[in-house]
Amino acid sequence: MEPTQYFGGVEGGGTHSNLVICDQLGRVVGKSRGPGTNHWALGIDECAQRIIDMLHTAKQDAGIPLDTPLDSLGLTLSGCEQESSNAMLAARVREKDGACAQTIYVASDTAGSLFTGAPNGGMVLIAGTGSNSLLRTPDGQQYGCGGWGYLFGDEGGAYWIAFRAVKTIFDDEDGLRPAPHPTRAVWRAISDHFGADTRADLLPYASKLFDKSQFAGLTAKLSKLAEAGDALSQHLFAEAGAALAAHVAALTERAQRAHSGAAVFRDGIRVVCVGSVWNSWSALKPGALKQLAARREKLNAASVISLAGRRNQFNFIADVVAVSAPSVVYIEIKDGRRADLFTGKSISLSNGSGFIVKEDGLILTNAHVVVNKPNAIVNVRLMDGSNHTGFVESVDLKSDLATLRIPVKNLPTMKLGTSADLRPGEWVVAMGSPLALSNTVTAGVVSSTQRGSAELGIRGKDMVYIQTDAPITFGNSGGPLVNLDGEAIGINSMKVTSGISFAIPIDYVKEFLAKSKTKPPPVSRRYLGITMLSLTENILLELRMRNPEVKESVIAQWAIWLAFRVFNLRN
Template structure:
């Protein structure tokens, strides 16, 4: 009996990758996912290591021993258009794991998509963050068009559309080049996406803060505007459709010159890959006009993939070792539009199982009656969208019952007006066990002299909490209230969190239940040293979802309603940090009931070490910040009644020196507290001014 044959394929993008292992019958027996695998952005060595890590995970999923090589492994990755570097990558993969596969073949991501949807020849047209196209003839000749990155075009891709939207608004405001339609709604979408008020606020996103994927994300908002009837957005997408159709025409003309018109007898299948194709109805008018103008006279069958293009990579890998891997074409892709044209350029297009979109009924108004009809179509189309697309509200509905308000009272001091105990600070937490166990930040509940912890639940009831465990280094704490059968927060995983993923920051600032902010993950790898934590090997989640003072200690929730982090601090607009939930799980597993440890000398501040990267971001967001600040810690929060409060320190101050010694990290603050008796002379920058304060730490 012949041994089972195995073929692997990788779909590698700039942000994430997929790997599949198929047996000799074409059945998927193992899968895995991983981060991006574009070797130009991370280097060949790291790219190869990521491939090996995914391969091992897929082998374990398939039950294949790690020392059993696959018959062949196909890597179809973003950026793999250069044969010399492809050969280096294949060799590096074999060097890192000699048992990975008997053969390793590397090709571009367009090749993977093409062999998934059109193995016998056709065209692939990628329109995601960027754009790229490839045509392969039945006899194996290949022709490429585009795909040169955002500096040289990416025509029709999401970044290209977003850039043109911003440029159109700027040029229209300057009077340099009047826009063809009103730009009010587009400009509002731009301001919302970049959290900007003025055009100047956008400039960092085109230089030091430039992130192509984030910039391209604006296109999703423009797509919704186009669907709702905004003429300027429709114009942008029609131009993108024309640009994408130009790729098709250019490739067809080149192939026809080389092989003759007989090449396209029976039509050409175009595999459409990428998020921009989700807006086909907005792209369609421009695409059809371009095809007519370029007199494309053959049929086009536009298809979208139903499976990962890793399947095409596995099929390609088998082909390299002369094995015909079975496949079911109907299961791999679906036809969503068929283009037909006669020799006079007359266009006949048909949708395959897809309802005509709003754009067809909005572009090209010629009468008031058509406007009314279009408005009715839009109104009918929008009906029910609140229920269908309110994903943030869905997350809140699931998660809010477990979020609590925490207030720290001073048992020895009273408010002269109300007679109640003076409030030292407040924050949030969330219930992780139904027997009353609550998770929060350590800085919310410790280092508060004479403190009494009060907890308010969503139902309005108030309870006294008792601190059970504290880890000052990771800023985590648990407390308990004497209640049973409470609603709990589901804990997710932060290991597979991706930059750009939507998250919701929840809390109860100032006893306001269910205060919610939303945003995306900016980074999953902000080192603990940058936040001034000593002796803890930990990374932080950075998000642009605002984490206010009162939200500190509350959950950072994914769209599945799972806590993937615990809100820690907001530095400034667009820069907030959360502790990954995987560290929280480790803390909970080791948690034991004990008195919270406290420092012998106490200041009463929460602080953030200013690294070069954070200083750069602060300067971008605060032009008034002095240019000569090269080190220091940012005072994020000052506890009322604390030594820092009595000494005059304020939130937002940047401490640069203590007793004349430079302060570079939070560790310098701790060292000064432990080694220096008596008062501390604190030099700080407040706005544009420099202040010198005397702070006398307390012993407790």
């Protein structure tokens, strides 16, 4: 039986911290609570000691001996944004207790909350003693906002709310900036929290007696006032809500600018809210929603002017081509017996298109592209420019379908969709080699999904076709008709006139491919052919030169022998 593994984690803020120990199954086996663990406020030595104290308490709660190290200990603490100071803190913890853990990881409180609450990307918004926010996109990019401490930031945090409450009282009394609402209830809360009778009694708490956590504790009393209906307290929390919402808007806008205006989170952003201030969400909500609405209007107004990012956002046809084009091939039929007088190369009889359906080299095309071509050599050119000789495997003249194979492995394949649920008006992309111009793309919509062969004047075929206005012409035959999911839903087959083209539904193709798998391999057949040859003076002379004693009766037999031919014809 394998020994139990233990993993510890600390979530540390400026006011208080929590430590939890879990086993390998994720069950909480021990926990403890302690004071704040921001090393910038405490110093690294004191911060490390507080962590050790909490760890020992949690080990005792879990029944783990103090000299038994955890398998790992993760510290996600307020103020741990710098790698250098994080390394110093981890080293100091290990110095104080060598048996604390085999491995120690240190990261910021935002990073820990983000990877816990939104592992696939999202935002963490901390509103405790201070405030901080971090956004991570699904592709791993990270953007931060706030978290600069009480001198430069902490907007929306508990200290920020408490400070603004005290400042509002001072400014109102001085006549510097009148308070928007009566101040009596808020002043009573301030006086009670600090034990102050006058404003002068508060001054030591801003200098030698300053304690950020103790100052931020006033916010809990203000929260109760807001719940009781005090207008000034509600106003202060609404301003805090607006400040926190500004963090969300700022990070969202930065991420969109970095991604050229494209939607970073298609299904909305998951925001993980951490910190005791969020317990007063009902008081924060009015200001937060108002701020988000204002920033959204600003962003929308800007987007009317700026077109940046629209190419990536709306070029859905290009996305289809990027996925599907590598599997489309150019097919050229050459005459194996005739050569061009100038180049010496085989004469081209016709050309068409096809697409790879199996990575082992199986290609789908129209039957009329590859059959009824005397002395034909099938040449296939892939998208990478390489040329290969193809061999026809299966043909169905009724449905005008054929497969051929090239001796190449690990090829990109076209995904086959379904034509049963195709709808008129649906966007489609026609791909192929019209007029021998390989890698050509045209787009249009489905005009009809059920155009019968009888309606088109085609006799002897009980089939239906997909009608599309995607332009196709000679050479497109055999190429795929693709939907916006990058799936082939038809094979381009016929052009009637501009804007009216037809494709064989892919459901016919699937039946054809299924039958081809069960069809026995082709049998090579040999034929004997005899051609009658007139005996000219030259032929008679040649025969007598070979054997002057030959009789006239044998000359006719030799002439027949000269005309004898054996042909090895393949199906």
